[in-house]
């Protein structure tokens with residue numbers, strides 16, 4: 001009886017140009033660009049035991065979790081042509097996150113990518129081949145769109161675009177910044193404004209793009225922002241980078257507010273944080289900007305040069321003033337890592 005094992009850690013990622021809206025089998029309407037984080041990650045181990053019938057046991061943070069088991073089983077059946085070998089095995093999956101689940105940080109990117117890294121690793125052990133990261137990224141994408149980018153660190157782009165001829169809608173591609181770039185040490189302090197589950201899921205949000213009255217203008221703007229972001233990075237121009245990040249974050253939320261039906265995920269304290277950041281940019285001339293995911297939490301991005309000053313401001317004017325109830329300090333990370 002064959003028993004094969006793999007353990008991987010895979011990070012969460014934060015998009016700077018956002019994937020919002022999909023077509024076909026989880027393909028993006030526009031190109032996106034993101035950075036992997038260091039501290040916010042999922043660690044997953046899979047044990048595949050040869051068996052006459054397929055089945056999954058799923059343990060999340062040590063406890064059997066039937067909701068996750070059903071979700072993964074469904075995904076695996078969707079992928080039966082891609083992973084035919086899997087039906088000769090029983091899988092024991094153990095998964096844990098390094099970030100608390102009550103923070104509102106999306107775990108689908110880190111968890112789906114960690115799972116498919118383990119499955120493709122086991123498949124490579126069976127076939128005696130090396131792990132094809134493009135394939136892992138593609139399978140992770142089918143698991144959850146943004147998970148395609150967690151496979152590729154430190155930064156990656158996903159979705160056909162005019163800037164990189166190698167770009168693809170199927171999988172993400174690594175982008176390595178210049179060693180002198182401000183990005184090599186970019187920090188992301190996540191202001192947890194609210195930690196309850198989102199009132200509208202990303203799945204519903206994506207689908208509302210289909211008949212959106214600003215559909216064309218969003219696609220045009222996302223492509224322009226993608227191009228401008230890469231130019232800003234190549235020129236090492238933090239000011240231009242910051243303008244694109246903020247425009248993208250607010251464009252994403254503008255799409256939510258103007259969809260039919262409309263929904264608003266930002267909270268009064270999210271806006272207060274944005275206003276403070278804008279004041280500090282103007283008055284203190286700091287290299288600080290922000291981005292926002294599909295939720296109320298604000299990701300404050302800042303360079304290593306201004307780290308001490310920014311973190312002091314965040315602690316004193318945001319955390320102590322109770323504008324957020326927690327700050328998760330994170331930074332750009334290298335991408336996934338095989339543990340066993």
Ligand code: PMV
Pocket residue numbers: 014015017018019020032106108144145146147202203252293294
């Ligand atoms: O991967 P999904 O289907 O949860 O969608 C993610 C969408 C955003 O987080 C809002 C943007 C992105 O590109 O990560």
